[in-house]
Structure formats: structure tokens, C-alpha cells
Amino acid sequence: MITLYTAVGRYELRKNENGEKQPIVTVDQKEMAxxxxxxxxxxxxxxxxxxxxxxxxxxxxxxxxxxxxxxxxDAVLQRLExxxxxxxxQAEKGDIALYRLLAKLYVIPLESSFMVKVQAFFRFIFFExxxxxxxxxxxxxENYTEMERRVLHLARKARLSCAEILACIANDEIDTxxxxxxxxxxxxxxxxxxxxxxxxxxxxxxLEAISTLYLNKDIIFDKRK
Numbered sequence: 678m679i680t681l682y683t684a685v686g687r688y689e690l691r692k693n694e695n696g697e698k699q700p701i702v703t704v705d706q707k708e709m710a711x712x713x714x715x716x717x718x719x720x721x722x723x724x725x726x727x728x729x730x731x732x733x734x735x736x737x738x739x740x741x742x743x744x745x746x747x748x749x750x751d752a753v754l755q756r757l758e759x760x761x762x763x764x765x766x767q768a769e770k771g772d773i774a775l776y777r778l779l780a781k782l783y784v785i786p787l788e789s790s791f792m793v794k795v796q797a798f799f800r801f802i803f804f805e806x807x808x809x810x811x812x813x814x815x816x817x818x819e820n821y822t823e824m825e826r827r828v829l830h831l832a833r834k835a836r837l838s839c840a841e842i843l844a845c846i847a848n849d850e851i852d853t854x855x856x857x858x859x860x861x862x863x864x865x866x867x868x869x870x871x872x873x874x875x876x877x878x879x880x881x882x883x884l885e886a887i888s889t890l891y892l893n894k895d896i897i898f899d900k901r902k
Contacts (some may be wrong), residue, residue, distance in 0.1 A: 679774045682732055682754075683891075684722035685782060685898045689796055702762055705901050709760060714745045718753045719762055720800065724894050726775065741771060742806060745802070759900070761900065775806040779839040782898040784832040784887060814894075824886040825895075830895065839887055846883045 686702040686709075693699045699714045701708050711719060718902035721727075721735040733750050740747045757763040766777035787794060821829065824846075831842050890896045 678767050678769055679771050680775045681726055681771075681778045682722055682729060682763055682765045683726050683898065684719050684724075684757075684763050684779060686719075686762055687785070687897060687899070688723070688800060690799065691846055700813055704761060704899060709762065711762075713743070714740075714749055714753050715757060717743055717745050718748055718750070719757060722763055724892060724897075726778065726888065726892070761853070763898065766850065772881065772884070775888065779884070779887060779898070781838055781840065782900050783838050784828065784842060784890075785897045785899050786829050786832050787894070787896055794894075821890075822886065824882050825890055827847050828890060829887050829895070839884070842887065843883050845882055847880060 683886050686704040689701045689703070691701050700711045702711060702719065703709070717739055718732070718736050721732055721739065725732075725735075732754070736750050736753075737747050739745075754763065754832065758765065764778065764782065766774050768774035768777055798812050801807040802809065827846060828842055831837055837845070839842050887896075891898065
């Protein structure tokens, strides 16, 4: 079995009542403060799709630099999942695990939100201690494929989950009528897509496009709590 993990939410650095800077992640319009160790692991999974072993390796490497206890990985991961700041999905095959991971997550394009990338840039520099040459890549404009452009077009039109975007693309829709469906209809679409994904090349390409946009920091994921 393969289990995949990723982070959800929008990151901000704000001042608290004492004037100290505090990391805040917003999921479904709910703001949540993160501890130092929570932010470290959340940052490891933000714009990444990793197995537990990969996430742990990444976390331990950064924990040494950030003076965070390396023994806390499992507890911190569990806490982030309970708080729904990290999501996971399991399947026997990687593509099915990826679909299950992303299906219910909402695609939020970032290219129109310059401040989000500025905040990510400062997080990379001051918290993750990345070199300037690496951190500045967050501002690079990508040359999108046709499928990536279709995903972004739909995501800009309405708040759509990955499954709903795949359904629009499968039906060759350019509008977002699926976004007006009932929750029962949306759930049925997600279930059907999980089946069709096994043999539909179009769904695989669309899912790959969403994943690529995420890994390239062009979108973030949100979810309903």
C-alpha cells in the first residue's frame, strides 16, 4: 500500500498581541496558529506530495537546522492531520492514492495573488533558510501546457475541487456548472471518477496537470473542515 501526504491552507505571518510574529494557516476561512514544530512539518509538505518516509526524512533534515526535536515527527504529523492542516490517502497504486488525496481538495490559483508569493518567499528565506537563488523561484512564471491552462481557467471561475475540475474536463466543459450541483451529486462524481481514473487517459493527464501546478507553486489546496 502507498500512503501520500500533503499540506493544505494559506500561510501568513502575523503579529500577535505581544507584537511577536506568529505563523497562521487559513483552511476553509478558519485561521489556525502553528507551533514551531508544526510549521516545520507543514512547510515540508506544502507544495510537496510525499510518502511518510519522505516527509520524515525532509523533517529530520530541517529539524537539525531549526533546533526542533527530531523525535516529535509522528506526534506532530498526527496533530496536523487531526487539525486538518495535512491530509493523506492510501491505495495499492500510486495514481489511485494521488486521486484519493486530491479529489476533495479545492484548487486555489496563486498567480493573481502576488502577496501570497511574497509571504512564501520570506518563509523560505527566514524560516526554512533556503538560498536566495532557490527562494526567488516562487516568482517565476510558468509556461503552462494546454491542460494546465484548462485547470487554471476552471479554478478561477469558481471554487471547485480537483474531482469537479476533472469532471468538467472529462465532459469537455468550459464553464463551471458542476460547481452548482448538490453535495450528493458532487460526491457521486468523485466516486465515479475514482473508477474511471483507472483506465481513462484524459483523467490521468488532468490529474497530472493539477499535481504539476501544485508542485510548481502555482496553486494551493484548500478543503472544507
